[in-house]
Amino acid sequence: xxxxxxxxxxxxxxxxxxxxxxxxxxxxxxxxxxxxxxxxxxxxxxxxxxxxxxxxxxxxxxxxxxxxxxxxxxxxxxxxxxxxxxxxxxxxxxxxxxxxxxxxxxxxxxxxxxxxxxxxxxxxxxxxxxxxxxxxxxxxxxxxxxxxxxxxxxxxxxxxxxxxxxxxxxxxxxxxxxxxxxxxxxxxxxxxxxxxxxxxxxxxxxxxxxxxxxxxxxxxxxxxxxxxxxxxxxxxxxxxxxxxxxxxxxxxxxxxxxxxxxxxxxxxxxxxxxxxx
Ligand SMILES: [Cu+2]
Numbered sequence: 086x087x088x089x090x091x092x093x094x095x096x097x098x099x100x101x102x103x104x105x106x107x108x109x110x111x112x113x114x115x116x117x118x119x120x121x122x123x124x125x126x127x128x129x130x131x132x133x134x135x136x137x138x139x140x141x142x143x144x145x146x147x148x149x150x151x152x153x154x155x156x157x158x159x160x161x162x163x164x165x166x167x168x169x170x171x172x173x174x175x176x177x178x179x180x181x182x183x184x185x186x187x188x189x190x191x192x193x194x195x196x197x198x199x200x201x202x203x204x205x206x207x208x209x210x211x212x213x214x215x216x217x218x219x220x221x222x223x224x225x226x227x228x229x230x231x232x233x234x235x236x237x238x239x240x241x242x243x244x245x246x247x248x249x250x251x252x253x254x255x256x257x258x259x260x261x262x263x264x265x266x267x268x269x270x271x272x273x274x275x276x277x278x279x280x281x282x283x284x285x286x287x288x289x290x291x292x293x294x295x296x297x298x299x300x301x302x303x304x305x306x307x308x309x310x311x312x313x314x315x316x317x318x319x320x321x322x323x324x325x326x327x328x329x330x331x332x333x334x335x336x337x338x339x340x341x342x343x344x345x346x347x348x349x350x351x352x353x354x355x356x357x358x359x360x361x362x
Contacts, residue, residue, distance in 0.1 A: 095239050095269055095297075097264050098240030099256075100241070101174075101239065101240050102238075103176045104176060107144075107170075107176055109167055110168070110169065114165045114169070122166070132221060140275065162221065174280065185257075187221050189216055189223075190205070190219050191205075191216065191223070191224050192227070193206055193225065194227050194229055194352075195226065195227070195228045195229070195231050195312075198308035198309060199212055200312070200314045213314060214314065214315070215229065215324065217240055218260055218295070219258060219259065220257065220322065221256075221259060222257065223257075224253065224254045225252075225253050226244060228248045229303050232303050234301055234303035235254060235299075236299075237298075238276075238298055239258075239316075243302060258318055264318050268297075281299045291292060293319055293320040293322060294317050294318065294323055296318070297315065297318070298316075299314040300313040301313070
């Protein structure tokens with residue numbers, strides 16, 4: 086049973102509410118169109134069914150009244166289309182064609198079936214994207230094998246990741262206090278043996294962080310279903326501390342006087358050195 090079911094996840098990005106508005110506009114326009122056309126069709130089946138002693142009509146659709154019946158609904162649907170096209174174009178421009186100046190840049194490498202995020206200071210982490218809340222983040226997306234899709238549901242961001250190209254996606258979360266206040270305290274997700282839609286408590290956040298789902302949304306092979314990751318939004322202080330401590334750890338790993346086998350390797354840290362950017 087889907088207890089705790091919600092239509093959409095939290096909306097915590099600067100443009101996520103615009104995308105939700107488009108989603109609901111299109112949903113209601115299509116629902117209206119579907120319901121009206123279905124009822125008209127059912128009515129016509131009954132009204133114009135074969136009747137004893139009544140000859141069928143030969144309708145050419147040329148009289149003024151008949152033309153009205155054709156063009157009035159057509160005009161209505163064209164208006165719906167125009168409304169959707171115009172409002173979509175405005176949001177598309179914001180999300181996809183205009184890249185605002187970035188505060189933070191992350192390089193993301195998709196492969197079957199994991200994400201490697203190379204943060205500032207060459208901090209490479211597998212399946213964990215760390216960013217400061219409230220800042221414009223540029224994510225340079227690259228694939229080392231097949232087409233993947235980078236998706237962060239709370240921002241309503243989706244971007245295909247294409248081998249041979251580097252595509253820059255961007256997002257900006259609400260500020261940290263708003264993110265914390267907006268985070269729902271449950272996740273509806275799959276857990277083996279319990280079935281789809283099981284309500285689970287999310288993993289506990291560390292002080293100064295809030296974590297959310299990040300996933301691949303392109304069928305990219307047999308392990309596609311396990312290609313999920315986390316985005317960890319930090320308060321500015323927490324982010325600065327995270328960068329400082331991980332940068333120090335990484336330089337210890339690569340330092341001449343620190344033998345690699347003694348260097349602490351954080352769980353989830355990349356096995357290999359960060360690729361040159
Ligand atoms: Cu994938």
